[in-house]
Amino acid sequence: LMGLNTIETYVAWNAHARRPGEFDTDGQLDLRRFLELVAAEGMYAIVRPGPYICAEWDNGGLPGWLFTDPEVGVRRAETRFIAAVGDYFDRLLPIIRPLQIENGGPVILVQVENEYGAYGNDKEYLRVLTELTRSGGITVPLTTIDQPTDQMLSDGSLPGLHLTGSFGSRTKERLATLRAHQPTGPLMCAEFWDGWFDHWGAHHHTTAVEQSAEELDDLLAAGASVNIYMFHGGTNFGFTNGANDKGVYQPTTTSYDYDAPLSENGDLTAKFFAFRDVIARYAPVPDEIPAAAAPAPVFEAELGQSVSLWDAAPLLGDEVQSEHLQASDDLGHYSGFTLYRTPVGDGGVLAFTEVRDRAQVFLDRAPIGVMQRDHHERAITLPPTDGSSLELLVEDQGRVNYGPRIGEKKGLVGPAALAGRELLGWSVRPLRLERIDLVRDRLRAAPRSVGALSGPSFALAEFAVGTQTDLFLDTSRWGKGVAWINGFNLGRYWGRGPQHTLYIPAPAVRVGTNELIVFELHGLAKPVASFVAGLDLGHEDH
Numbered sequence: 173l174m175g176l177n178t179i180e181t182y183v184a185w186n187a188h189a190r191r192p193g194e195f196d197t198d199g200q201l202d203l204r205r206f207l208e209l210v211a212a213e214g215m216y217a218i219v220r221p222g223p224y225i226c227a228e229w230d231n232g233g234l235p236g237w238l239f240t241d242p243e244v245g246v247r248r249a250e251t252r253f254i255a256a257v258g259d260y261f262d263r264l265l266p267i268i269r270p271l272q273i274e275n276g277g278p279v280i281l282v283q284v285e286n287e288y289g290a291y292g293n294d295k296e297y298l299r300v301l302t303e304l305t306r307s308g309g310i311t312v313p314l315t316t317i318d319q320p321t322d323q324m325l326s327d328g329s330l331p332g333l334h335l336t337g338s339f340g341s342r343t344k345e346r347l348a349t350l351r352a353h354q355p356t357g358p359l360m361c362a363e364f365w366d367g368w369f370d371h372w373g374a375h376h377h378t379t380a381v382e383q384s385a386e387e388l389d390d391l392l393a394a395g396a397s398v399n400i401y402m403f404h405g406g407t408n409f410g411f412t413n414g415a416n417d418k419g420v421y422q423p424t425t426t427s428y429d430y431d432a433p434l435s436e437n438g439d440l441t442a443k444f445f446a447f448r449d450v451i452a453r454y455a456p457v458p459d460e461i462p463a464a465a466a467p468a469p470v471f472e473a474e475l476g477q478s479v480s481l482w483d484a485a486p487l488l489g490d491e492v493q494s495e496h497l498q499a500s501d502d503l504g505h506y507s508g509f510t511l512y513r514t515p516v517g518d519g520g521v522l523a524f525t526e527v528r529d530r531a532q533v534f535l536d537r538a539p540i541g542v543m544q545r546d547h548h549e550r551a552i553t554l555p556p557t558d559g560s561s562l563e564l565l566v567e568d569q570g571r572v573n574y575g576p577r578i579g580e581k582k583g584l585v586g587p588a589a590l591a592g593r594e595l596l597g598w599s600v601r602p603l604r605l606e607r608i609d610l611v612r613d614r615l616r617a618a619p620r621s622v623g624a625l626s627g628p629s630f631a632l633a634e635f636a637v638g639t640q641t642d643l644f645l646d647t648s649r650w651g652k653g654v655a656w657i658n659g660f661n662l663g664r665y666w667g668r669g670p671q672h673t674l675y676i677p678a679p680a681v682r683v684g685t686n687e688l689i690v691f692e693l694h695g696l697a698k699p700v701a702s703f704v705a706g707l708d709l710g711h712e713d714h
Contacts, residue, residue, distance in 0.1 A: 174433070174448045175457040178216040178280070180362070180399050181206065182225040185260050186235040187412070190506070195263035203264075207271045211278040218315075218362075218399070219268055220283040223247075223257045223301075224291075224578070228369045228414045228424045231571035232286075232578055236506030239579040246579045247288070249296040258304055265308030272312050282310050283362075287338060289318040289328025291575070298330045317362045320346040325353045334358075338401075340365030340379070343390035359396040364388065366400060366443065367431030371422040372569075373546070375713040376670040378431040385446040392454045400447070405429035405436040407675050410661035411507040414573030421529060421545045423569040426663035427671045429709055436675050436707055437642050439465050467705035468644050475631035475690060475699035477618040479611065481565065482537060484630055485511055487610040491599040497524075497586030498600060500568065505602030510583050512564040513599040516557060520591030523551040528582045529569040532628070532693060535560045545569075554590070565628060565693070569664075608656050608689060615689065625692060625699040627651065633688040633701045640678050646702040648672035651694035658687055670710025 183203060188195050197203060210217045224247055225233035238244060244252045271277030284301050298316075305314060318328040320337040329335050335354045339346045339361065347359055366384045368377035391398045406428040415423040429436040433444035440462065451457055491513070492503050500510040522533070529545040533552055543549040554562070568582040588595040615632040625631055637643075645655060647665035655662045660680045665671075688701055 173458060173460060173462065174403075174444070175451040175455045176215075176400070176403070178218060178399070179210050180218040180220060180401075182227050182229070182233065183219065183221040183264060184225060184227070184229055184233040184412075185221075185223050186231060186233055186506075188263075189235050189260065191504075192235075192237050195260075197267070204267050204271070207268075207278055211271070215278060216273070216280045217271075217278040218281040218283070219279055220286060221261075221264055221268075222286060223260060224288075225286050226414075226573050228408070228428065229573055230412050230414050230507065232414065232573040234579060236501055236571065236582070237504070239581070240501055244579075247285075247291055247297065248294045249300055254297075254300055257301070261304050261308050265305070265310060269309040272310070274311060279312060281313055281315050281334075283315045283317060284330075284333055285316065285328070287318055287324075287328065288316065289321075289324030289326065293327035295330060298328075298333075302330060302333065315360075315362065320349040322349065322353070325350065329353070334360075336360040336362035338363035338365070340384070341387060343387045344394070347391070347394050347396060359394065361391055361396055361398045363401040364391065364398050366433065366447075367402065367405075367429075369428060369430060370425040370670055370709070371416070372425055372666050372670075373668045374422070374670060376710040378712050381443050381446045384443060385450050388447055389450045389453070392450065400433065402428070402430040402432040404434040404438065405432040407436055407663065407677075409663050411568070411570070411664075413570040413663070415529075415570040416574055417572045417577045418575065421572075423529065423546075425671050426665070426674060427707075427709055429707070436709075437465070437644075437677070465642070468642050469637065469703060470705050471635065471703050473633040473635035473688065473701045473703075475625065475633045475688075475696070475701055476620050477615050478621045478625055478629045478631040478699070479614050479618050480626075481511075481628040481630070484611050484614060485601055485603065487614060488603045488605065488607060489601050491601045494598050494600065495596050497584055497588045497595070497598055499528075499581035499585060500566070500583030500600075500602060501581040503600060503602050506582070507568055508605050509568070509603040510566045511601040511603060512566060512584055513601070514562050514595060514597055516554065516560055516562045516590060516595070518558075518591060519554040519556040521551050522554050522562075522595070523589045524584050524586060526550060526585040527566070528580070528585060530567045531584065532565045534563040534565070537561075537563065567693075605654070605661070605691070608661070609659055612659070612687065612689060621699065625696040627653070627692045627695045629692055631690045631692060631696075631699055633690075634685055635688070635701075636685050637681060638683065640681050640683055642678045643676035643681060644704050644706055644708075645674040645676060645688070646672065646704045646708070647674055648708070649698065649702075650690075650696060651692055653690055653692040655691075656689040658682060672708040672710060673704060673706075675707065
């Protein structure tokens, strides 16, 4: 449609290996099937297996379980880390190996690490990764990628690896820097940033169409190869979103629309046509242009049955007893929510070493307040009490995917203190929300609700559609939580924005009756699910 001939794909280690010893390639994780589809479309493939990928993905793709041992060395030539990467490559590379170009497959390049010059300069680490890749049967050229600065290109590369750049502006200048570090061979911008990602509580990022098209023209005029990042906006379904922390913790939104040429739901944008016009000056472009998508159905469905978190929690996991406070990672729980409980005999200031990332505080299940990492909150005052039960619902809002805080644990980081004394005797329940079907069964048996929904609670709506189609769930009047359609986790919503819709892709929708489950953390004045005609990604910064 745009004259492009190659697809780049990251491989997220933590998606394939949710637990130690696992390597799941079922369903959406079927990398072999994906690469075969690329070949069937007559395209080439570039594979970027990490082990670190960034991509605004939870923990930059590194499994949380890898760092339960604090001695593991993140992104360096440390024995335990390299052993784990070796096991990962032993599972992954046999999928890629037979699909290389020399074997008749689509794979023409494989990347070593990802923007390593922005993190470290351990050349032995890069050498070991290169050796692991080659010993796994990868024979195509190997690449690195870094922002084109002298320091990053120098630190993130090795002789024998082809250097590529990542940038979205000042193209001529950055190509010159790349050429200075690689005097011969092809030039490549392996990530041409045509937009940007969003954080909760900020604005929706866009880039000027004309400016992006001009930078793309400069790339192609220089004879450089380019990968458009992103060509198709995406969605951080489930709990896959990452976060940044450069002094302030900023979790990435569920939408990864990125202001790309194809929007989050695949619609053609003005940027698509501008880029297409630029590419047509340098390469053949097909005449075919898809028709614009029709507006999605607009309707409402009552969230008519609900179950409180307190009633649902025993379905979602067992409590673990410990004298001292434990992080959720210590319990083998690496995403979503964790419920902490302990008895308290008096009030006072409740304090933690750190809250990762958001804790709702309850006394005898009455809400007391919220502590948020992005506000640097680590303490809250409890009212005078006599023999109450203190409970904290803690949300992992996404692991840091860039910088030195990669690999950190989630949950409540202790010790915990109340009125200056360590608070002991904890019961901790990891909430296994992948088993939302168990909550669905309880919801179906619940009586019909009337009036407002008090959180934290799960609520159920049922609705029927006549055709399998994209839908857009309006979350602008909701508080904060997570939504599932027919058991598929659509991701997080939050009234603070910027995004005000959750995208529901057509394959997740059934012809006939559909089930929407919402886990609302605070409350809904009007427990109704509204479906709207298209995306609302929030206010822009002009």
